[in-house]
Amino acid sequence: MATKRRPLRPNLGGGSGPAPNTSGTNMNFRPGGPDISRSEARGTRPTAAPTSVREILVMGIIHLCKKIIFFNTDLKVALYLGSLFVISVIGDFVPFPKTYFARSDNLFNLYFVKVGWGWTLLFVVPFLVLSAYTITCGDHKRMLRHHFPRIVIATFFWFFWTKLFNVVETSYGRCTIRGFASKSSCLKAGHLWQGFDISGHAFILIHSxxxxxxxxxxxxxxxxxxxxxxxxxxNRSISENTGSNPLRGLNEEQMRSLQFLYKRLTPIIRTLFIGMAALQLLWDIMLVGTMLYYHRMIEKVISGIIAILTWYFTYRFWYPTPGLLPDAPGFGSFSYQRATRDSFPLKRHSHLGANSSANTPGAGGASSSRAHTNGSSSREQQIPKFMGMPLFTNVKAASAAASVQQAEQQRRDQQASVTES
Structure with a gap:
């Protein structure tokens, strides 16, 4: 014989006696219906706007570019050093066919590698300015002080090391024909200058x-x-101060600036990022050509080591150090890159699991022990879900409904035990 289906949640209306089915107080639905008070329902977040086909295509391209440019950096550095050594050794002892790319006057070498830092600045400077201006909520003074100096520092190291390479080659070299004491006079006479020529090509490509x-x-x-x-x-429209939204600390003026700048500058920032990913891929391809055709192995390895040490000192040691300027990339008036639980509150408060095990009749020490041992998993199991997503969108509503449901279940169990006895 079929039994009457038990409701998923109790009657929160507080009425006595059976209620008609049309009242909705004993139906099988989750909290969030008409009987939830306004104070409990106010935490429901607004849904996102529908995504257009163009937006989906753009995000697909952005995702592909992220795969290209954010390849494991530590592994890429190891590949740079290993490739500089292995491929350069092969190029020194095994004659590769002299193609168009082996000529120093080829198109890519003249208009890309030799002015490689200019191409890098062409994309990095506007991307840095626009992204930093957005995450600092339009504070141009903070952007100029905390972010823009990174480009100045990177340009300084590029200029310093390339000039030092030229000084080393000029000071510790000699002309193939005697009688020429300087590199310039030797080259003007049509002769060759032999010196320790640290590869500026490899340095600028890896550094960029x-x-x-x-x-x-x-x-x-x-x-x-x-x-x-x-x-x-x-949250601000309903005076809600709970949650861990990283924008909670912004004032009204900063919120308006962020909202405006994000909407206006995001398309430009995405376009610049795509260009940066394409340029970074081009530099890696040009680096392979440099390994094969230009300079000796030791000259390329030393330049690669200098470029990597410069990167490590600035981006891995200097910028992340608290209290030192400039700041690391992505650091602004709020921390949007830190994982938060604000977007999807999947868990209840920790005291619900303990109360559940403590208030259940017949629960002894073993139940309490299991509750403490598997507290997180039991709390997740108590959250009603559909297709893996929680049905409670408000922590207050979830807590209130859970407490009432547990009390009602305890009351029914007590009545059943009295009836059986």
Whole structure:
């Protein structure tokens, strides 16, 4: 004989006696219906706007570019050093066919590698300025003080090392024909100058690639800023101060600036990021050609080591150090790249699991022990879900419904035990 289906949640209306089915107080639905008070329902977040086909295509391209430019940096550095050594040794002892790319006057060498730092600045400077201006909420003084100096420092190291390479070659070299004491006079006479020529090609390509990778990091989780803005505006409209939204600390003027700048500058930032990914891929291809055809192995390895040490000192030691300027890429008036629980509150408060095990009749020490041992898993199991997503969108509503449901279940169990006895 079929039994009457037990409701998923008790009657929160507080009425006595059976209620008709049309009242909705004993139906099988989750909290959030008409009987939830306004104070409990006010935490429901607004839904995101529908995504257009164009937006989906753009995000697909951005995702592909992220795969290219954010390849494991530590592994890429190891590949740079290993390739400089192995391929250069092969190029020194095994004659490769002399193609068009082996000529020093080829198109890519003249218009890309020799002015490689200019191409790098062409994409990095506007990307850094626009992204830093956005995450500092339009504070141009903070942007200029905390972020723009990174480009100045990177340019200084590029100028310093390339000039030092020229000094080393000029000071510790000699002309193939006697009688020429300087490199310039030797070259003007049509002779060759033999010196320790540290590869400026390898240095500028590796240095530019690593700077591109690091300066592009603000694009990571850039799309979540839109969600944070939407949720924070909703929270402020209902005077809701709970949650861990990273924008909670911004004042009204900063919120307006962030909302405006994000909407206006995001398309430009995405376009620049795509260009940076393409340029970084080009530099890696040009580096392979440099390994094969230009300079000796020791000259290329030393230049690669200098480029990597410069990157490590600035982006891995200097900038992340608290209290030292400039800041690391992506650091602004709020921390949007830090994982938060604000977007999807999947768990209840920790005291619910303990109360559940403590208030259940017949639960002894073993039950209490299991509750403490598997507290997190039991709390997750108590959250009603559909297709893996929680049905409770408000922590207050979830807590209130859970407490009432547990009390009602305890009351029914007590009545059943009395009836059986």
């Amino acid at each position: 690639s690593l700077v591109l990778i690091e300066e592009a990091r603000p694009i990571v989780k850039w799309e979540t800023i839109k969600e944070h803005i939407r949720n924070e505006l909703h």
